[in-house]
Amino acid sequence: MSKELSEKNKYYNIVPRFDSVPEIAALIALATERKIYSARATQLELYDELAIQCKATVPLIDQESTWTFETSFDDNSSIKYVVNAEFWLCYQLGIFAREEKNHKAIVEAYKYIITRILSLEGTPNLLRGDKSNSYGAYILFDSINKIFYSNKTGGEHGLGLIREIYEGLNKLLSADPNYMHQRAKCYIKSAYFEKEQAKKLEYLDKAFRDANVAFQVFDSRYNEYHNEKIYISASHVLYTKALILSHKCYVNSYASVEDNTIAIHTLHNALSSPYNTYAFAKKDSFNYLNVVSKIICETIARKTLVSSDAYRDLEDLFQIISE
Numbered sequence: 123m124s125k126e127l128s129e130k131n132k133y134y135n136i137v138p139r140f141d142s143v144p145e146i147a148a149l150i151a152l153a154t155e156r157k158i159y160s161a162r163a164t165q166l167e168l169y170d171e172l173a174i175q176c177k178a179t180v181p182l183i184d185q186e187s188t189w190t191f192e193t194s195f196d197d198n199s200s201i202k203y204v205v206n207a208e209f210w211l212c213y214q215l216g217i218f219a220r221e222e223k224n225h226k227a228i229v230e231a232y233k234y235i236i237t238r239i240l241s242l243e244g245t246p247n248l249l250r251g252d253k254s255n256s257y258g259a260y261i262l263f264d265s266i267n268k269i270f271y272s273n274k275t276g277g278e279h280g281l282g283l284i285r286e287i288y289e290g291l292n293k294l295l296s297a298d299p300n301y302m303h304q305r306a307k308c309y310i311k312s313a314y315f316e317k318e319q320a321k322k323l324e325y326l327d328k329a330f331r332d333a334n335v336a337f338q339v340f341d342s343r344y345n346e347y348h349n350e351k352i353y354i355s356a357s358h359v360l361y362t363k364a365l366i367l368s369h370k371c372y373v374n375s376y377a378s379v380e381d382n383t384i385a386i387h388t389l390h391n392a393l394s395s396p397y398n399t400y401a402f403a404k405k406d407s408f409n410y411l412n413v414v415s416k417i418i419c420e421t422i423a424r425k426t427l428v429s430s431d432a433y434r435d436l437e438d439l440f441q442i443i444s445e
Contacts, residue, residue, distance in 0.1 A: 133210065138179050140218050140227075144171045147231040152183060152205045153212055153269045154259050159188065159202045166238050172203045182207040212269050219270055225283050229290035235260060236294050245298060261295065263307040281312050299336035303359050306332035310366060310408045322373050330366045333359055357397040364389040365406075368413040376420055376427050383429040385417055390435035393442055400442050415443055
């Protein structure tokens with residue numbers, strides 16, 4: 123047993139390099155993609171930095187030869203860099219992130235990666251229904267959250283840093299509705315950790331602003347081009363809008379009839395889509411406290427909380443959550 127513990131401690135004592143923005147970017151790229159082929163490393167301008175990290179942390183980050191079946195006409199990379207200990211890598215990045223003075227370098231590392239991807243691929247073509255290009259994984263809230271563990275830090279450095287990352291990417295990605303949707307999710311989660319009602323509502327207002335912008339872009343593109351992929355994206359963002367409104371009503375103790383009514387109409391529209399289900403909402407981590415169910419149950423029990431024009435939608439919603 124002592125030998126096994128010694129082996130584990132030996133690996134946890136291995137520390138990667140954090141001496142420059144590209145070195146940090148190399149670690150973030152590995153934590154996000156887990157496997158980076160040499161051609162991809164060259165595209166991201168991280169080839170040297172990945173080699174440096176590999177040398178400093180082998181076997182936790184290692185260089186391997188690619189198999190024949192992994193190569194293609196577009197990518198005939200002879201080697202790849204792989205993470206053999208994902209938890210260790212996220213742990214090391216988390217330790218680095220605990221120091222607030224390091225946040226700027228982390229934000230710059232994300233900008234470094236996104237800038238290089240944009241220079242190669244441009245922005246996603248929404249007219250074709252492209253959801254994102256290869257920077258998509260880097261802007262997913264769940265992906266960033268996995269690396270910096272906001273849930274486990276109560277937002278102390280996790281969510282504060284994640285907000286900084288999204289805000290730092292704004293100039294590069296504000297035209298991308300996928301980015302706006304993911305930033306909205308960040309604000310929804312931020313509201314959860316706030317104790318003050320005013321601060322909760324401030325984050326939820328920011329979340330709704332971003333989700334609404336994303337929805338308007340997707341909805342406009344769908345109405346013009348009738349692409350099914352765009353419709354699916356619009357439906358998902360509509361659910362997020364309804365969720366935010368449900369959170370706001372809960373925080374305000376359902377005091378506003380107008381807000382409750384708008385939330386019920388929006389939630390009905392969202393759950394009427396075949397691409398949104400209450401089964402998903404029940405398990406959705408952003409639907410904490412199950413505010414979707416709460417607003418339906420609260421208003422069905424006291425119909426004076428909504429305008430009469432919401433009664434039919436409310437009854438439909440109650441049927442949906444009762445099935």
